[in-house]
Amino acid sequence: MRPLTLQRLVLQCGLLALILFVVIVIALKLGAVPVSLYGLARDLVQALLGQTSGISSDYGLIIIDIRLPRILLGVLAGASLALAGTSFQALLRNPLADPYILGVSYGAAVGAMLASILEPHLSIPASVAALLTPLGAFLGAACTITVVYLLGRREGQIDSATLILGGVITGSFLSAVIMFLITTVTGRDMHGIAFWLMGDLSTPLQPSLRWFLGVGFLIAAVTIYTTASDLNLLLSGEKEAMHLGVDVDRVRIVVYVAASLLTALAVSVSGAIGYVGILVPHVMRLIYGSDHRVLLPTAAFGGAIAIVIADTLARTVVAPTELPVGAVTAIAGAPLFIYLLRRRAV
Amino acid sequence: MRIGRGPATVIGENAVSQTTLLCCSGMRLSREKARSGIAPWQLAWGFLLWNYFASRRRRVVNRVRLAGLLKRSAYAVAAAFLAIGALHAQASTTPAEPKPLREVTDETGRAVRIPQAIRRIVSLAPSVTETLYALGVQDRLVGDTDYCDFPQDARNKTKVGAILNPSIETIASLHPDVVFVTKINRLETVHALETLGIPSYATDPHTVDAILASTQRLAEILGVPDSGAAVTSDLRYRLTDLHQRLASQPVRRVLFVVWTEPLLSIGKDTFIADAIQHAGGVSVVDSSQSWPQVNLEEVVHLQPEFLIFTESHSQTSMPGIDALAQLPGWRILDAVRNRRYVTISDAVNRPAPRIVSAIEDLAHQLHPEAFVPGGAQHAAPQPGKIGAIEQDLVEESVCAR
Numbered sequence A: 001m002r003p004l005t006l007q008r009l010v011l012q013c014g015l016l017a018l019i020l021f022v023v024i025v026i027a028l029k030l031g032a033v034p035v036s037l038y039g040l041a042r043d044l045v046q047a048l049l050g051q052t053s054g055i056s057s058d059y060g061l062i063i064i065d066i067r068l069p070r071i072l073l074g075v076l077a078g079a080s081l082a083l084a085g086t087s088f089q090a091l092l093r094n095p096l097a098d099p100y101i102l103g104v105s106y107g108a109a110v111g112a113m114l115a116s117i118l119e120p121h122l123s124i125p126a127s128v129a130a131l132l133t134p135l136g137a138f139l140g141a142a143c144t145i146t147v148v149y150l151l152g153r154r155e156g157q158i159d160s161a162t163l164i165l166g167g168v169i170t171g172s173f174l175s176a177v178i179m180f181l182i183t184t185v186t187g188r189d190m191h192g193i194a195f196w197l198m199g200d201l202s203t204p205l206q207p208s209l210r211w212f213l214g215v216g217f218l219i220a221a222v223t224i225y226t227t228a229s230d231l232n233l234l235l236s237g238e239k240e241a242m243h244l245g246v247d248v249d250r251v252r253i254v255v256y257v258a259a260s261l262l263t264a265l266a267v268s269v270s271g272a273i274g275y276v277g278i279l280v281p282h283v284m285r286l287i288y289g290s291d292h293r294v295l296l297p298t299a300a301f302g303g304a305i306a307i308v309i310a311d312t313l314a315r316t317v318v319a320p321t322e323l324p325v326g327a328v329t330a331i332a333g334a335p336l337f338i339y340l341l342r343r344r345a346v
Numbered sequence B: 001m002r003i004g005r006g007p008a009t010v011i012g013e014n015a016v017s018q019t020t021l022l023c024c025s026g027m028r029l030s031r032e033k034a035r036s037g038i039a040p041w042q043l044a045w046g047f048l049l050w051n052y053f054a055s056r057r058r059r060v061v062n063r064v065r066l067a068g069l070l071k072r073s074a075y076a077v078a079a080a081f082l083a084i085g086a087l088h089a090q091a092s093t094t095p096a097e098p099k100p101l102r103e104v105t106d107e108t109g110r111a112v113r114i115p116q117a118i119r120r121i122v123s124l125a126p127s128v129t130e131t132l133y134a135l136g137v138q139d140r141l142v143g144d145t146d147y148c149d150f151p152q153d154a155r156n157k158t159k160v161g162a163i164l165n166p167s168i169e170t171i172a173s174l175h176p177d178v179v180f181v182t183k184i185n186r187l188e189t190v191h192a193l194e195t196l197g198i199p200s201y202a203t204d205p206h207t208v209d210a211i212l213a214s215t216q217r218l219a220e221i222l223g224v225p226d227s228g229a230a231v232t233s234d235l236r237y238r239l240t241d242l243h244q245r246l247a248s249q250p251v252r253r254v255l256f257v258v259w260t261e262p263l264l265s266i267g268k269d270t271f272i273a274d275a276i277q278h279a280g281g282v283s284v285v286d287s288s289q290s291w292p293q294v295n296l297e298e299v300v301h302l303q304p305e306f307l308i309f310t311e312s313h314s315q316t317s318m319p320g321i322d323a324l325a326q327l328p329g330w331r332i333l334d335a336v337r338n339r340r341y342v343t344i345s346d347a348v349n350r351p352a353p354r355i356v357s358a359i360e361d362l363a364h365q366l367h368p369e370a371f372v373p374g375g376a377q378h379a380a381p382q383p384g385k386i387g388a389i390e391q392d393l394v395e396e397s398v399c400a401r
Helices: A006-031 A037-048 A057-091 A106-121 A127-153 A160-182 A190-198 A205-224 A228-234 A237-243 A248-270 A276-288 A292-316 A325-342 B005-025 B028-035 B038-057 B066-090 B124-133 B153-155 B170-172 B187-196 B208-221 B225-246 B273-278 B294-304 B318-325 B356-368 B388-401
Strands: B099-106 B109-117 B121-123 B141-143 B176-183 B200-203 B254-257 B282-283 B306-310 B341-344
Touching: A006 A037, A006 A057, A006 A292, A037 A057, A037 A237, A057 A205, A057 A228, A057 A248, A057 A276, A057 A292, A057 B170, A106 A127, A106 A160, A106 A190, A106 A248, A127 A160, A127 A205, A127 A248, A127 B318, A160 A190, A190 A325, A205 A228, A205 A248, A205 A292, A228 A237, A228 A292, A248 A276, A276 A292, A276 A325, A292 A325, B066 B187, B109 B176, B109 B200, B124 B141, B124 B153, B124 B176, B124 B208, B170 B187, B187 B200, B200 B208, B208 B225, B208 B273, B208 B356, B225 B273, B225 B356, B254 B273, B254 B294, B273 B282, B273 B356, B341 B356
Parallel strands: B121 B141, B121 B176, B176 B200, B254 B282, B254 B306, B306 B341
Antiparallel strands: B099 B109
16 A cells, blocks of 8 residues: 555545536536526626626526535535445445445435424424434434344354345335335325435425535544544454454444444435445545545545436436436446446456 | 636626627626626636645645644635635625515415416426416416427427426526426425425315316416306306206216226325216225225226226227236126226316316216217217307317317
8 A cells, every 4th residue: 555645635636626526517517408608607606706696597596506506415415425335345344335235225215204204293393303304314324234234243243245135135124114104104295205215316405404414424524534544454354453453343333323424414315326335436446546545535526426427417318307316327337337346346 | 827817718708708698588787797896806816726826836745644634624614714704795685576476375275475477387287287278378388397288289388397307497497487386296396496486386176176166266366367267167067067967867886097007096085086976977996095006806896887098098098908808807897898998088187177078078978878869979068158268178179089
């Protein structure tokens, strides 16, 4: 492993940040309503300066109020899923680990659904009620990862195959629970939930939630990053890492909680988007190696880029009708995953 | 690389491309406002960017601890926040367009604030699109969905996408005063519109009477109560006429087939169930769900006298029904053995004024003896006193068949 220099880290993250920026600008430009590049540039500069009055209501509404929040939501979801995937893969020492495959996404979905079912029955102020869904998603995700971890543990060590099987089974059990909830409890539209389960970014976030989720993401991401060097050592095995002075139990709990939080954030805003959490870390590992101090931030950027591209496709391919973004990530992700698998890169 | 000149080039292009842009949207005032007050900050930004890149070139960094990195980025973030905050404080607030609003309660009980005069409408449901045409306000309809196919002219309106996943930005770009939705749309779409300050009004009729009331209410909201009254009074007249004709007829027990695989029918609380009752029938399915999945066993047990299919569904064209008749289960239904199928226009699926034509059609097929002489299935419905708009609708629906 090459020694990490700030220059290398900044260079690599900076390059990805630049790509992300370019992708975001392109995503802002593309959509069902044509927007000129010039109009886009002017409105962006205006918005950056807070001069909302100067923005023409036509483009301004579409770019600043519709596309930008949605793209930022995609950035948040993509970065969260990729970070969660990277840290699960390191912690469980399993290349297949990912919030979707481990069933954590489904756990978060069940939690979020239960919260939204319970919400009307609880007499709580609206500002608290808005937080209920992300909170439910987090509890669901945390419970699921605990169960899957216990299922996958044998004689004090994680057994790779058992863990993945445990995750798949838990996931399929939870998706059955979701089907049950849909058919019995929901008097409300099934369509919405169906879209949400496929992964969909078309629902804008309530303004009160934006800050909550943004801060939650930053806290979880920074927390995971503090364990980056421990995760590097953990790659050689839990016992080995312990001998090298890693407080394995602490790292495990910290990473599980933080990664569950990230999964819950992503699921509560966008539903269950597959393949980003598993593919992006692998691609980034191919490019940047497996030093988690570099891998974690680059994977976050990669996840954001992947989702923004996928969502732009989802918005434009059959415009003005929109596809769920999860369908796009699955269509693009599954063949790419098979390719990586056959190359034995995974 | 002269980064400092970046914004200047953009501004330079301003004058050139502005003229082309103005053609497509009438935003002259706000655009011209946008040009003022840009000069001071462009220099500031240019300086900052230049300074940053220049200092990066000069600095030689080898190994720096992460703590240092974090501290630095914290400074940067703080500085950025301060800058944005200061700029925000300078920025003037948007003066809201003074548009006289009024509060109405929609059919789901939501209080909605809509403009006094509604000039631009987006409809997210085929039934609402039809109703707007029936009321003669189609000129105000600026956008509808891919599924809004009746009358023919509705196909030519700007499409905003499918019912479940329309493009919010296309809707916003049409600047609607109100968006009409129904329960077939997603709640998420309504929320998304709400966030953008676009009011949405939901219709949700569960009976034929409610469809008429809903039409009347829509007419009042749109400021055309007279055409609403004309449409609904004519429909009421036709329904009363139908009731008189069917008064002495036995009630037919029917199975309304929404879908065959799996077998889906209608619940008792739907406007379709009510429409069937208006046509002198009753649905054998007694479920409180809207679109219950029905067990074929139960259907065999209930033995409906007629099976009702709608035209929209390719599976339910006559050859499709013949194929269905070969299947076990279906084979032993009396209605299948006696070939007592009824196919009616898909207007029955839409809670719009045209449903009365579908009801008349169904009544003709269920009770041909009530419409002697002849009792032909394709006889035109008794028109009664029909308003000009409704007359058009009936003609078009007859043509469609």
